[in-house]
Amino acid sequence: MNKNDTHPDGPQISALLRESRMSPALPPCFQQNVWRRIENAEASARPASWLDALAAWVLRPRLAFATAAVLLFAGILLGVREGSQSARHEAQARYLAAVAPATLR
Amino acid sequence: MNRSLVILFGALALGVAVFAGSYFVSQRAAELCCARPVDDLIWLRDEFHLSDAEMQRVRRLHESYLPQCAEMCAKIAAKKTELQAELAGGTNVIADAQVKLTELGELRAQCQAQMLRHFITVSQAMPPEQGRRYLAEMKQLTLGASELMEQSMSGDAGHEHQH
Numbered sequence: 345m346n347k348n349d350t351h352p353d354g355p356q357i358s359a360l361l362r363e364s365r366m367s368p369a370l371p372p373c374f375q376q377n378v379w380r381r382i383e384n385a386e387a388s389a390r391p392a393s394w395l396d397a398l399a400a401w402v403l404r405p406r407l408a409f410a411t412a413a414v415l416l417f418a419g420i421l422l423g424v425r426e427g428s429q430s431a432r433h434e435a436q437a438r439y440l441a442a443v444a445p446a447t448l449r
Numbered sequence: 450m451n452r453s454l455v456i457l458f459g460a461l462a463l464g465v466a467v468f469a470g471s472y473f474v475s476q477r478a479a480e481l482c483c484a485r486p487v488d489d490l491i492w493l494r495d496e497f498h499l500s501d502a503e504m505q506r507v508r509r510l511h512e513s514y515l516p517q518c519a520e521m522c523a524k525i526a527a528k529k530t531e532l533q534a535e536l537a538g539g540t541n542v543i544a545d546a547q548v549k550l551t552e553l554g555e556l557r558a559q560c561q562a563q564m565l566r567h568f569i570t571v572s573q574a575m576p577p578e579q580g581r582r583y584l585a586e587m588k589q590l591t592l593g594a595s596e597l598m599e600q601s602m603s604g605d606a607g608h609e610h611q612h
Contacts, residue, residue, distance in 0.1 A: 427479025
């Protein structure tokens with residue numbers, strides 16, 4: 345623990361010290377310089393070509409996860425549909441083979 | 450190679466892999482899930498939404514039809530063997546082979562008629578709408594193929610025999 349905190353005049357001394365601390369003067373055109381640096385940083389982050397822009401767009405996590413989810417869902421949906429149709433055709437062929445000789449078809 | 454291009458191709462390949470993987474896995478799962486190899490009549494129950502009582506009636510008809518069908522198949526097979534034998538030996542094959550071909554044709558016609566009778570009987574054991582659909586589908590599946598072949602051999606398909 346700081347010894348100053350226990351001193352009876354501690355708060356007064358702290359206030360005097362804060363007042364005596366001089367804040368340095370801002371350099372000329374400080375604000376303009378800050379904005380210029382921000383603009384330069386944004387300009388350097390901008391992609392160089394449409395290919396880079398597309399790659400950056402593709403790598404966005406939200407888009408990547410959404411696309412993967414859509415592809416997964418579409419794959420499952422189509423696969424189940426195809427699989428059940430193929431099983432249906434197989435069952436139909438089995439019935440036909442039982443009731444209708446292949447030579448008559 | 451351009452880094453962006455690699456990223457794009459990688460993303461594309463990943464997308465294709467995700468889609469293809471999920472497609473093939475679910476297709477196989479659906480095939481395994483829906484396939485019931487023990488019963489020949491499962492297609493009828495699923496396709497024409499038959500109740501247990503209707504299935505029992507259809508099963509009885511099917512089981513009584515199978516020996517008749519097997520008998521007819523055996524007759525056709527024997528006649529085909531006779532025809533092959535006629536064609537293989539002897540010099541005056543045309544007349545004898547023609548007789549066998551006629552007999553074979555008659556047997557096939559009898560078999561088709563018997564098959565159609567069975568389809569009609571089975572269709573009557575189903576609810577009317579399903580029965581009509583069953584009969585139409587069976588006619589198309591069993592007789593439709595030979596009709597198509599005959600049409601392709603006649604002038605309908607733009608082809609005529611050159612005698």
